[in-house]
Amino acid sequence: MDAKVISLLANKPDTLNGRLEVLHECLRQSLPQITQSSCLLYDEKTDSLKKFLSSHHFASHGMDESLYLKSNQALFTLCQQEEGKLVSFATDDPIWQHFQQDPQSLAASIIPIKQAQRFIGFVCFEIEHLPQHLSDAEKITLSLYAQFISMMINEELSLVNTLLATVRAARDFTDFRDFETGLHLDRMACYARIIATDLAKKHRLSDEFIEHVHIFARLHDIGKIGISDTILNKPGRLDDAERSIMKTHVEKGIVMLEQVLNDYNLVDMRDTDMMRNIVACHHEYIDGSGYPKGLKGKQIPLEARIATVADIFDALTCQRPYKKPWPLDDALAELEKMQQANKLDAECVAAVRRNKAEFEKVMKALSDDKKPL
Ligand SMILES: [Fe+2]
Ligand SMILES: [Fe+2]
Known part of the structure; x- marks a missing residue:
């Protein structure tokens, strides 16, 4: 991991979104064409995907409320793919509307987040040019950042899940x-x-x-x-x-x-x-x-x-x-x-x-x- 990223994170922004913003800024130093980094979280109970984090404050609360994973074949296929595989698509792709936050963006690269093989959401990067213009090296950089964001979210969610599991176990007694x-x-x-x-x-x-x-x-x-x-x-x-x-x-x-x-x-x-x-x-x-x-x-x-x-x-x-x-x-x-x-x-x-x-x-x-x- 880049020393600059580590030192920025050492300042410990006190929210997960704050840490995503820091990471996004670091990413833009190597890839200035990335306009936005965000994350959708999956709720298994209702099968819905909700925007969780975004490098742009308070963006797009009007996001499609009826974004359900299992009824969207393209998203469902994506969530089943192997961890770490980045998929890019352009504005003419029907998936696009679910991920675009920034009107300037022309493409997005997304990657599923998993916790112990369980799908928990997507990390999304928006790009100001078409995805075919991303070089292999740039794709690798994006994948690395996506992994880092996944780890960050996993860490926080597993703490919350530990807490909920403890409460559930106590309740079962x-x-x-x-x-x-x-x-x-x-x-x-x-x-x-x-x-x-x-x-x-x-x-x-x-x-x-x-x-x-x-x-x-x-x-x-x-x-x-x-x-x-x-x-x-x-x-x-x-x-x-x-x-x-x-x-x-x-x-x-x-x-x-x-x-x-x-x-x-x-x-x-x-x-x-x-x-x-x-x-x-x-x-x-x-x-x-x-x-x-x-x-x-x-x-x-x-x-x-x-x-x-x-x-x-x-x-x-x-x-x-x-x-x-x-x-x-x-x-x-x-x-x-x-x-x-x-x-x-x-x-x-x-x-x-x-x-x-x-x-x-x-x-x-x-x-x-x-x-x-
Ligand atoms: Fe109560
Ligand atoms: Fe209650």
Whole structure:
């Protein structure tokens, strides 16, 4: 690896996107014709590809939302190819529309990212001339950078996966599964991503922020592992005493998260603040009437305000031991009622209304009568 790249990385940009920007600048020193470096992440549960990182800040939030891997033969073939093989294509190729971010680019080279043989996404480089003008040496340089970006992403994702696997393993020791099934967590994470994507332009949220909301939202209720089965699986509404015990899941979750981060030496991992915020604040309400701290308005971090709306929407629309699932419109009306009572973030609730169709798709694709994909 180039000494310059190593020294730039030694400055430790504190986000993955920051590190991609550094790498992109280094790449442009040898290949100035590369206009953009980016990365799409694959979500196995919904079969969709989402933009995760980009060397250009806040680019293209309008990317085709319905980019599904298995229904796109060309992309599906690409993801099955061997790791390390760079494929280039020009503007007349139908794949092009999925990768172009920079209007100046005339071609792109992409490479699949794999983690232990599992496809996890694509790295894409945009080029300002046609791909046939790339020399063999230039192709090798691009491949090397693609490998380096893959390693960087793999490293971060494996830390997150370790954390999720630990939580899952702990959950399997309890009867937690009944109450918070994997599907609740998957749906809720997808809803959180839809809301975050909708708010991205206004709040200048990066694609990395959006994907982290999606990944970390699943952790929101980890503290419920510490709540007894009789309360957790009670087939009726909780009484006051039971409800106050249930509320302790937030503090329990914070303690548990810190313990896992410590055990796995992840305390310094980037973005752990977002995990902490979601676990600690997903029951706070805008008017200060939530728990455990009674935080108000903007004191509640945006990622937690998003997770709260996503979580309540799923609680309303799914079946619980004591209630039938609500239809989408009724659930939306309830969210709006809660927003008018100053409990929920107005922008997050408006985002649900604007994206009703997307919410409906997730409800159908991940409904509880379906087995996990
Ligand atoms: Fe909770
Ligand atoms: Fe939940």
